[in-house]
Amino acid sequence: MVAIILSAGVGFYALGREGLRSKVYGCSLLSLVWYYLIAQLIISVLEMILDSIPFQYGIVLNVIFFGVCIIGLVSTEIAKEEIERIDLKVKEKVFYIKSLQTDIENLANKAPDEVTKKMLKNLVEAIRYSDPMSSPQLAAIENKIKSKIIVLSDAITAFDTSIIKSSCDELQQLITDRNRICKTMK
Known part of the structure; x- marks a missing residue:
């Protein structure tokens, strides 16, 4: 009975959350509780068939399985929360x-001629294939890149x-330098 109630409760908990990612992460909870339910049903049937074994042994065995399941569920939930925290941290670091x-792509759309558009598209490609992670050690070079983009934007507006x-x-060189710094940090 406890296994069935626990399975239902974990099912509602795991699938009742908002967002697809939370539901996917909840699948590990569901699979663990299903294994517990199946094992508990098999053990219960064996305990009923083998009535020569004292019931105290069955209770101890059931409590041990229940404890292992609870420890597994708590561990899985802690791991899921840590993964979500790391995902959020990575999103923040990749945002730069x-x-x-996006800024360079917007500038490419405003480009006055095809030559400028091609240079900006090459710049977009360099950015696309650069290391996406940002860190405090990259702040100085990333600030230089941002200031160069402002200069570039003004130049595009003035058609210079x-x-x-x-x-x-200069931006190509700064992005190359940033990538080199990222590579040495790893």
Whole structure:
């Protein structure tokens, strides 16, 4: 009875959450509780068939299985919360490079000519394939990149092709330097 009630409770807990990711992470809870339910049903049937074994042994065995299941459920829930926390942290660290890519793509749409568009598309590709993780050690170079993007944006607005070309070249070099720094940090 306890196994059935626990299975129902864990099912409602795991699948009753908002968001697909939480439900997917809840599947590990469900699989654990289903294994417990199946094992408990098999043990219960064996305890009923083998009536020569004293019932105290059956109670001790059932309590041990229940304890193991609870420990497994708590461990799985703690691991799931840690994974969600790390996911959130990674999203924050990846936000810089995603926003940088979006900024350059928006500038490419405003480009005055095809040559400038091509330079900006190359810059977008360099950003797309660069290391997405940001960290405090990269703050100085990332600030330089942001300030260069502001200069580039102003140059595109003013249609100053010489500043656009030099800014794109400098941004390519800054992104290469950032990637090199990321590689040495790993």
